[in-house]
Amino acid sequence: MKKKNQMTIVMLMCLGIFICMIDSTIMNITLPAIQEDLHTTLETSSWMLNVYTMTIAVLAIPMARFADMFGRHKFYLVGLIVFGLGSLLCGLSTSANFLILARFIQSLGAAMLIPLSMVIAVGVMPMEKRAIPLTLLGATQGLSTALGPTVGGIITEKLNWHWVFYVNVPICIIGIAACVCLLPLKQERRVEAKVDWGGLILSTTTLFAATLVLIKGNNWGWYSEKALTCYLISIVSLILFIVIEKKVQDPMINLSLFKDRQFLGSVLIVSAGFVFLIGVMVLLPQFLTRFQGKTELEAALLVTPVSAAIFIFSQIAGLLVKKIGFIFPVILGFIIMGSAYYLLQGLSVNSTSTEIITLCVLLGTGFSFIIATATIASTSTFEGELLTASQGVFSMLRQVGVVLAVAIFVGGLTNNINHNQEKTIQYATNQLAQLNLKEPERAQILQHTKDLLHSNKKQPIESQQLSKKQIDAIVKENSQNILSKMPAKQREVAESLVSKQVYNEVMKQQSEIKDYSKKVNDYGADKISSSFSSLYKTAVPFVFICALLGLTFRRTKKKEVATV
Known part of the structure; x- marks a missing residue:
């Protein structure tokens, strides 16, 4: 095959990886808009995200195996068609259930495209030049995953959430046309099994x-x-x-794959790497919008440096791996990601944009070394069926890493928030006990505090103040109650004085309630926002410990690396 065609096919495979991986995170920012438009519950909305990741994790291995049996190029073409159709149906969705079904169809295409993109790209290059497509594919995976929230935020704000899916359709059409022109669809070699x-x-x-x-x-x-x-x-x-x-x-997976130390190391580090990348990409935009008052677009742009760093440093990491092997790049990658997590433990409502951008650059840089190393190592020296099987397993475990990240970090954040909400409610109760209020009034204000605390408002607590009309009504009612206990002759003389005293008492109460609201608001915002930082603080040692995964390559000989 001509060199020009080789690189064109590699870029076509990068296109397939890009649209699949970007759609795994592009909905993170757009989900609230979809939920509001389709009037769905949070439980139903979560399946719009989960069905995609889950289907790829479950079906990547079978789809890779079927591709060997029925033709990789044909399967890749079918994958583009299915993915494009699913994207179109997602954009046309007018109900939550239809969108979930459309996302499932889309994910079927992705389950074909993701492993086959790797296999076909590597297959068109000779063994000694594998590092070229693998470095490009690794960079594309990391870039698209990190870029998803940014693209989703821009499209949703400038157009609407439907276009998050519509944009895939022309890309898939271009990809289909390229497949017909570039890939040998007729008489391709198939595995008889x-x-x-x-x-x-x-x-x-x-x-x-x-x-x-x-x-x-x-x-x-x-x-x-x-x-x-x-x-x-x-x-x-x-x-x-x-x-x-x-x-x-004719097994679905040749278990001898796992005897290869290079391949085993690749699946371990890619799973760990995606856990720590997604752990930030899912939660950080929520923190920026909820506690720093950023718009969805502003939050998306602030995390964009992750994508930029991955795109730039993946190329450097690929060259480094080729020169010195796998161990040092993996260790370096996790140490840099650990540095980002160290900065994340200081995350607060007062964190500056510069601080956010710095930790995002570190996160992307560290991940670039991990994904580049893992992608290159995943192919080992495999060819034929073993190469296809390796990419099916690699794709599956990468998606499991994504699901695992959501389970760990979202679960941990939920527990932290619940714990800190209870602390805030206890603080509010203590503050209310110091106010000169009747018990029913205390109960009403406390309930109002709880309602706001458990809502999705950007600030946990808001001041509960009465309008002028409500104040006048209370003053009138309380004054009449006091005057009714006085002798009739004194009422007319005392009416003005009583009204003034009652008004001053009501305004004093309102001032006290306002001070209470501010104290509880500040306390709650600080406590609940710390739910994020404490979560990352807990994760810091685990990120650094994962650097030891680089030692799984310790028996890999230099000459093996050079032929990757």
């Missing part, structure tokens, strides 16, 4: 149960009956899968 139905069913069951409990565990409870059932199904299915795969002639 029977479908491993047992492996297919058991692998799907294992991954479905595992990802389902990761997604729903926070709501169900990690030790609930439903969660325990998922654990049991996943473990039993996995054991049966391993037993069957060792015996069948």
Whole structure:
């Protein structure tokens, strides 16, 4: 194949990876707009996100296997068609259930495109030049994942959420035309094998149960009956899968993959890397909008440096891996990401844009070394069926890392917020006890505080003040009550004085309530915003510990690296 065509095909594969990975995070910013427009519950809306990641995780391995059996290029073309159709249906959605179905169709296409993009791109290059497509594909994966919230925020603000999906359609059409022109669709080599139905069913069951409990565990409870059932199904299915795969002639996954230290290291570091990347990309925009009062677009732009850093440093990381091997880039990547997490533990409502941009640059830089190393290492020296199988497993575990990140960080944040809300309510109760108010009034104000605290307002507490009309009504009512207890002859003389005294008391109460609201508001904002920083503080040592994963490559010889 001509060199010009080789690089054109690699860029076509980058296109496939880009549209699939950007759609895994592009809805993070747009979800509130979709929820408001379609009038959906938070539970229903979450499935618009989860069905995409879950389907890719479950079906990446079977789709990669079927591609070997029926033709990789044809499957890639079908993947583009399915993804484009799913995107069109997502844009046309007028109900939550239809959008979830459309996202499922879209994710079927993504489950084909993601592993095959890697396999086809690597396959068009000779073994000694694999680092070129792998570096480009690794950079594209990280860039598109981090760029998703920014693109979603811009499109939603300038157009509407429907266009978040519509933009994929012309891209897919261009990709389909390029496939027809560039890829040898006729008479391509296929693997003669029977479908491993047992492996297919058991692998799907294992991954479905595992990802389902990761997604729903926070709501169900990690030790609930439903969660325990998922654990049991996943473990039993996995054991049966391993037993069957060792015996069948044409297994769904060749288990010898996991004997390759280079491949094993790649799946470990890519899963860990995505956990720590998504842990920031999902939560940081929420912090910026809720506690710093940023618009969705402003929040998206502030996290854009993550994408820029990945795009720039992935190229450098790819060259570094080729020169010195895998160990040092992995260790360096996790140390830099750990530095970003160290800065995140100081996150507060007073954090400046410069501080946010700095930690985002560090995060993207660190991740670029991890994704570049993992992508190059994932192919090892595999060819043929093993190469396809490796990318199916690699894609699956990368998506599991995304699901795991959401489960860990969203679950941890929810627990932190609930704990700090309770602290804020206790603080509010103590403050109310010092006010000269009747018990029913205290109860009413406390309930108002609780309602605001559990709402999605950008500030946890707002001042509850009476209007002039309400104040006049209260003054009139209280004055009449006092005057009714006086002798008739004194009422006319005392009326003006009583009204003035009552008015002063009411205004004093309003001043006290205003001070109370400010104190509780400041306390609550500080406490609840600290839910984010304390979460990242807990994660800091784990990021640095993951640097040790670089040692999984310690027996990889230099000459093996040079042929990647």
